[in-house]
Amino acid sequence: MTAVLTERTPRVAAARKLLRRASRLEAGRFLVEGVRPVHDALTWAEEGPGRVHDLFLTDAVADRDPTLEDRAIAAGVRVARVTEKAAAGLSDTVTPQGVAVVCSTVTVGLDAALGEHPRLVTVLAGVADPGNAGTVIRTSDAAGADAVVLAGDSRNQPVDPHNGKCVRATMGSLFHLPLAVARDVDAVVAALRERGLTLLAAAGDGETVLDASADPLLAAPTAWLFGSEAHGLDDDTTRLADHRVRVPIHGRAESLNLATAAAVCLYASARAHH
């Protein structure tokens, strides 16, 4: 057995820095922690070389789940045992699980993410909460979306999908479909238009109601635009869409939250497409 690394070991210290957005951007790497998410990352590593660089785990985790080290080694990932304290330092949760991997960032350029003929694309414009973004990435994956684009708006910069909270909320979907980050929503809209997509803006006061009457509209290749939790889509972004669509409210609720509204919209498209 090789030495157990502490939080002061340069490799561990370098990995720890990836908890910060600026360091992730600079390094082009991010951290994935927890047994289940690390397994998701290792599956991703098996599908393409050089995607996952380091596995750090405590003796206790290695004893409990020997497949972690086995899979990592088979996928060409460097493996190191670390102290409990070092493992905790690689976590931004209150209950660190004692295992983390350093991965290359998953995002690709906008054109690469969209491909040539996307049928269903999710655009988050100004969504600020990483947990919400992660949940919508997971739902987009489940609904069969071809890509998710994280864009900024006039108020918020795009959320970083490599944020720990976002990674956890995606439950592995981060590795399943192409993601792009784009500061400028206008460029995103242009790229979607180029591909002939119908642009639907989710808006609580939209003129188009998302019920059976919307089925013909939904049958076309579609990009959904979702705005921030607090303010929805800003006016400039909404104006770029072909239709402003509202999920009907049958009771007395004022609105749905972002993740549930997105689930209803994306599954309405999935229903129309399948």
Place this chain on the structure above:
Amino acid sequence: MTAVLTERTPRVAAARKLLRRASRLEAGRFLVEGVRPVHDALTWAEEGPGRVHDLFLTDAVADRDPTLEDRAIAAGVRVARVTEKAAAGLSDTVTPQGVAVVCSTVTVGLDAALGEHPRLVTVLAGVADPGNAGTVIRTSDAAGADAVVLAGDSRNQPVDPHNGKCVRATMGSLFHLPLAVARDVDAVVAALRERGLTLLAAAGDGETVLDASADPLLAAPTAWLFGSEAHGLDDDTTRLADHRVRVPIHGRAESLNLATAAAVCLYASARAHH
């Protein structure tokens, strides 16, 4: 202006105890905090006498939003100014807003909640996270459900909808539709059967797929059963349902989270009913 109450004033100290579930059960009262939620509670107070008992607010909040005191007084709610510290003590958030009301608990008996001819009912069986429960209550309201029942299962006792996190997640829907808490899911199922409802269990491995082919099934009056975040519905509960229904997964996600799955299911019913 009357005296400003501190955290040691008996009324404030009594209200503070309502942050604990046992105290809420004993008193039949709960706390609602924050400007927007308090306004929702005051609307509820206006619709029925004796529902809201005390409004506690800081001078700063009263200055910023004078309608809070005006509405409370008009609705027969006792009003008291409190210190910032006292207001913070009535909050279970990290950023207390300086305003809270003491309300009578909103839950009613199972038969009262269901009424005679419900068309759409949500049953949460063993859901443990108050935030998830609150989100599903909000979505149920939006989808036009007639009632939400919070039931236990073999692993978890029912969540208390008066928990602060749940109250916030409902965004006022707590006050919009009848809620019942029932320890025993068998009794809930019996009450649903008595009313002729079709029982649909949401299950990731269900035989019935929630796509257009399910429309005839969904047209009937329906109760949806949703299980816990971690384990889904337990086998005993699932066996009580008429159909095990799965939201189709078109991509590579393993599942949806509870709140998004519930949104897709409830809106599929809403679509079939409207």
